[in-house]
Amino acid sequence: MSNVWSNLGDWITERTPGMLPMYRKHMTEYYAPKNFNLWYYFGSLALLVLVAQIITGIFLTMNYNPSAAGAFDSVQYIMRDVEWGWLIRYMHSTGASLFFIVVFLHMFRGIIYGSFKRPRELVWLLGMLIFLVLMAEAFMGYVLPWGNMSFWGAKVIISLFGTIPVIGTHLVEWIMGDFLPGDATLNRFFALHVVALPIVLLLLVVLHIAALHEVGSNNPDGVDVKHGVKGNRWSPLAPADGIPFHPYYTVKDLVGVGFLLLIAAFIIFFAPTLGGWFLEPDNSIAANNLVTPAQIKPVWYFSPFYAIVRMVPSFMDTAVWGVIAMFGSIFVLFAMPWLDRSPVKSIRYRGRGYKIALTVFVIAFLGLCAVGTDTTAEVIPAWFGDVDVTFWENLFGRLMTLLYFGFFVFLWAYTYFGWETTKPVPDRVTTHD
Amino acid sequence: MADEVVDHGRRRFLTVTTAAVGGIGVVAAAVPFVESWQPSARARAAGAPVTQSLKKIEPGQQLIVAWRSLPIFIVNRTPQQLATLPKLNPRLVDPNSDVGQQPAYAKNETRSIKPQWLVMIGICTHLGCVPDYKGKIEPEPFDPNWQGGFYCPCHHSHYDIAGRVYKNMPAPKNMEIPAYHFIDDTTVQIGVDPKGAA
Ligand code: HEM
Ligand code: FES
Numbered sequence: 001m002s003n004v005w006s007n008l009g010d011w012i013t014e015r016t017p018g019m020l021p022m023y024r025k026h027m028t029e030y031y032a033p034k035n036f037n038l039w040y041y042f043g044s045l046a047l048l049v050l051v052a053q054i055i056t057g058i059f060l061t062m063n064y065n066p067s068a069a070g071a072f073d074s075v076q077y078i079m080r081d082v083e084w085g086w087l088i089r090y091m092h093s094t095g096a097s098l099f100f101i102v103v104f105l106h107m108f109r110g111i112i113y114g115s116f117k118r119p120r121e122l123v124w125l126l127g128m129l130i131f132l133v134l135m136a137e138a139f140m141g142y143v144l145p146w147g148n149m150s151f152w153g154a155k156v157i158i159s160l161f162g163t164i165p166v167i168g169t170h171l172v173e174w175i176m177g178d179f180l181p182g183d184a185t186l187n188r189f190f191a192l193h194v195v196a197l198p199i200v201l202l203l204l205v206v207l208h209i210a211a212l213h214e215v216g217s218n219n220p221d222g223v224d225v226k227h228g229v230k231g232n233r234w235s236p237l238a239p240a241d242g243i244p245f246h247p248y249y250t251v252k253d254l255v256g257v258g259f260l261l262l263i264a265a266f267i268i269f270f271a272p273t274l275g276g277w278f279l280e281p282d283n284s285i286a287a288n289n290l291v292t293p294a295q296i297k298p299v300w301y302f303s304p305f306y307a308i309v310r311m312v313p314s315f316m317d318t319a320v321w322g323v324i325a326m327f328g329s330i331f332v333l334f335a336m337p338w339l340d341r342s343p344v345k346s347i348r349y350r351g352r353g354y355k356i357a358l359t360v361f362v363i364a365f366l367g368l369c370a371v372g373t374d375t376t377a378e379v380i381p382a383w384f385g386d387v388d389v390t391f392w393e394n395l396f397g398r399l400m401t402l403l404y405f406g407f408f409v410f411l412w413a414y415t416y417f418g419w420e421t422t423k424p425v426p427d428r429v430t431t432h433d
Numbered sequence: 434m435a436d437e438v439v440d441h442g443r444r445r446f447l448t449v450t451t452a453a454v455g456g457i458g459v460v461a462a463a464v465p466f467v468e469s470w471q472p473s474a475r476a477r478a479a480g481a482p483v484t485q486s487l488k489k490i491e492p493g494q495q496l497i498v499a500w501r502s503l504p505i506f507i508v509n510r511t512p513q514q515l516a517t518l519p520k521l522n523p524r525l526v527d528p529n530s531d532v533g534q535q536p537a538y539a540k541n542e543t544r545s546i547k548p549q550w551l552v553m554i555g556i557c558t559h560l561g562c563v564p565d566y567k568g569k570i571e572p573e574p575f576d577p578n579w580q581g582g583f584y585c586p587c588h589h590s591h592y593d594i595a596g597r598v599y600k601n602m603p604a605p606k607n608m609e610i611p612a613y614h615f616i617d618d619t620t621v622q623i624g625v626d627p628k629g630a631a
Contacts, residue, residue, distance in 0.1 A: 152562065156587060159561040178476040180502045188470065290497055290504045292563040296587040309560075310588045314605035317532060319559055322603065381574065390575055390589055394601075 026213055031232070031242025032249055033219035035429040039113070040217075041256035042106035048257055049099045050205065054198060056092040064144065066190035068183045071146035072286040090272040094264055096138055097278045100301035102260075103131065111336070112358070114345025115218040121337040123215070126208040128334045133201050135330075138301070140193040146186060147283030148293050154181045154189075156296060160309070163320040180289055221429045222345025228427060241429045277373075295374060303372025304365055305329055308404070311371065311397040325401070332408050339408055341415040344422040351420035354411070361407035367400035482624030484616065487550065495566040497555060500623045504563050505611065506555040506583075506596075507621070510548070513570060514594045517580040518542055525597045527607055534558075535610035538627060544595040544610055552613045552621060553596045555583075559604035562587035568594065583608070 013020050063082050065074035078085035107127070110116050116124035143154045158181065162172040177184030216226040216239075229240040243249075273279040277300050282293040298306045305326050312322035332339075344350050347358070370376050376393050384392070414420055483500040490496050490509040498505045519542065522528035530540050538546060545551050555563050564583035573579040575589060583592040591599040596608035614627035 152587075156560040156562060159559075162561070173472055174470050176472075177470055178472050178502075182476070182502070184473065184476065289502055290499060290563065292565075292586055294565075294586050296562060310603055313601055314559070314603060317605050319603060319605045386577075388577070 026209075027246040027250075028244050029238075030213055030245040031225075031238050032217050032245050033221075033223070033225045033239075033429055034241055034243045034248075035219050035221060035431045036217075036249065036252070037220050039105070039109035039220070041253065042102050042109060044253040045102045045256055045260050046099065046106055047205070048260065049095055049102055050201065053092060053095045053099065056088050056095065057194065057198070059088050060092055061194055066144070066187050068146060068186055068287070071144060071186060075145040087268070090268045091264075093279050094267050094272065094274075096141060097274070097299070097301065098260070098264055098267075099134065100138070103134065104301075107131070107333075112347040113218055113220055114222050114340070114342070114347075116336045117340065117345055118337070119215045120212070120218060123208060123211045124337055125334060126204055126211055130201065130204045130208060131333075132330070133197055133204060135302070137193060137197045137201065138299075140189040140197070142299060143181075143186065143189050144193060145283060146287045148285045148287050148291070149280050149283040149296070151181055151287035151289065152292055152296050153298065154185060158185075160323045160326070163318060163323050165318060165320065218345060219429060220346060221348060221426065223426060223429050225429065297374045298372060300369065300373055304368035304404075305372075307368040307372035307397055308401050311394065311401045325405075329404060332405070335408075339412045339415075341412070342420055342422065344425055346425075349423040349425045351414075351422055353414055353420060357407055357410050357414070360403055364400045364403035364407070367396065368404060371397040371400065482622050484620060484622045487619045487621065493568055495568065498623070500611065503611075504555040505623055506551065506553045506566070508551040508553075508566070508568070508594070510543075510551055510594060514568065514581050515543060515548055517570065518593065518595055521580055521593050521597070524599055525593065526600050526602075526605070528597060530597070530607060532606050534607045536612055536626060539610040542595075544597070544607070546613070546615065546627065550621070551595060552610065552623065554609045554611050556608065557585040557587065557590055557604055558598065558606040558608060559585065559588055559590050559602075564590070564592060564608075 009020075060078065063074060063078050063085060065071055075089070078089050080086075082088075110124060110127070139153075139157060143150045158172055158175050161175060162168040164171060173179060175185075176182070177188060219225065223241070225239045225241045230237055231240050232238050232242060234244060267274060267278070273281070280297075280299070282295075285293075297303065308326045308329050309322040312325045315321065342350060342354070347355065370379075371393065376396060377389060380387065380389050380392050479501070483498060483505070485496070485498050485507065487507065487509070490507060492509050492511045493514070494509055496507045498507065527534075530544055535544055542548075543551070544553070557564050562585050564585040567573060567579065567584045568581050569579075570581045571579060573584070575584060576591065580593060582594045583596065584590075585592075585604065588603040590602040590604035592604075592608060593599070596610070598604045598607050611623055612626045613621050613623045614625055616622050
């Protein structure tokens with residue numbers, strides 16, 4: 001029997017010589033640092049969710065009707081009449097939110113362990129591109145059910161481009177293919193959501209992983225394992241602190257997969273809308289271009305960026321400043337490798353100022369989330385009674401916006417002018433034997 | 434082959450011209466794809482004027498009609514509502530409607546042809562939501578001193594009863610007044626200027 005397999009293996013290898021070396025390079029002979037912790041789960045989990053979105057998405061497409069007249073009904077049809085349609089749709093809608101949870105944590109890991117720094121700048125940049133495409137993918141997916149929130153969400157987000165001076169109005173009509181979101185808009189978003197962007201996303205993910213495996217993974221100590229001490233029990237030339245990805249990390253990642261699926265199953269079966277956070281109630285009303293939902297708020301994963309649009313007031317007759325600030329809040333992350341100039345990667349060995357600033361940044365991000373999801377608009381009157389809500393919300397939101405951007409300014413100054421006192425970084429990972 | 438002399442200048446010239454011609458071809462081929470996103474002939478054609486009778490709109494009431502799929506607000510404004518307009522000037526961005534958000538015949542205190550009737554495109558100038566009509570002069574959760582007007586649910590811009598935007602709001606401009614005219618005392622047509630006005 002084993003003879004048959006190895007013969008088959010030889011047969012394939014003779015014809016595609018690249019296959020086996022590739023398997024070795026990325027699996028059995030990819031030596032990953034041995035000290036990965038919880039934070040290192042999220043990359044493989046993002047991959048899992050991506051695959052789940054593609055599979056559930058393909059099956060949704062089989063019953064979904066991309067037209068302004070038919071989209072809403074076809075989603076109801078999926079929910080009520082298609083065998084197991086509700087499950088497939090809830091998997092897809094829950095998957096979208098989990099995708100962002102996983103990706104945010106994955107990015108945060110990159111920040112705390114300095115994984116964006118030399119030599120992994122390209123890994124980070126490719127990751128940021130993935131994040132941009134993912135946001136576009138999620139936004140367009142959100143429009144597809146053609147509920148009233150889909151419609152108005154599309155209108156508001158597309159109008160962001162209308163604030164650009166001179167070309168704005170035409171740009172908006174070009175994106176919508178009409179004077180209001182309609183059939184043309186829905187169909188092109190469908191094409192992008194289902195075909196174009198998933199292809200781009202897959203390509204970027206392959207490049208992201210290839211770029212990482214070229215330079216090797218970082219780790220919670222921020223120690224350079226690849227160029228450090230050599231010799232482990234598999235090879236005298238391999239990094240001493242490295243272990244083969246397969247089977248060590250494939251098995252570890254399986255534990256993460258189990259946890260994520262457990263959480264996903266809980267949400268899908270017991271709270272598929274998660275109290276309006278994963279699926280918004282106003283989206284179970286069909287699109288109506290004459291009635292704006294009483295409360296327009298983006299899905300939670302867009303809320304921090306969207307809050308920034310709201311918090312920046314118009315001046316000089318234009319609303320473009322808020323839009324610039326919003327895009328700036330994402331694009332500034334691209335510059336991380338050049339803003340943070342500290343030679344030390346991991347937060348474990350960095351100065352106190354850095355730790356405080358990062359904490360403030362997390363608070364600002366969550367604060368903006370609260371503003372963007374209208375949580376502050378509900379909480380302020382509930383806690384403080386009869387006060388001017390708009391005033392206090394703006395004050396809070398603008399402070400959070402300043403702190404968000406302030407983090408990057410501080411980080412640059414702190415590391416550029418050498419104000420940081422770092423701790424000595426060990427030359428082996430701390431848990432080596 | 435081996436002893437042939439390579440003319441590098443010629444080779445570079447051919448490489449560059451091939452790349453340039455190919456590049457122009459790619460750009461030209463992209464044009465139809467980019468242009469295919471423009472509003473189609475059908476979408477552009479669906480924009481005829483709309484006629485609306487005002488008879489059934491009670492004082493203080495708002496009616497929304499669709500024109501080019503845009504919500505058109507028609508409000509029968511009461512004398513009390515009209516009286517708030519001059520008082521609000523200091524709280525507004527553009528009290529005199531200097532920004533071109535209305536035809537010349539509606540550039541006046543009430544932003545209308547007849548003071549009583551407001552005819553306006555009900556689209557927030559921030560990011561295009563449809564503001565709610567909050568016509569009553571009474572305290573509102575968002576403004577204890579509310580003078581009646583429109584409130585945008587999206588990012589909370591406030592407008593007065595003539596669609597003029599308050600200061601310090603996300604929205605930069607007053608709401609737009611469409612071309613319209615009165616066919617007779619109780620009928621308006623939206624999308625067509627009055628006779629004589631350009
Ligand atoms: C790659 C990550 C993806 C993300 C983040 C994503 C996100 C979303 C979101 C947020 C929705 C709206 C949820 C709802 O209300 O139902 C949606 C709907 C949809 N998606 Fe995706 N999606 C992804 C991939 C895909 C792929 C690859 C396909 C198809 C090949 C697909 C097909 C669809 C269809 C047909 C709908 C509309 C049906 C419905 O709303 O239930 N998606 N997507
Ligand atoms: S769209 Fe009205 S305030 Fe933003």
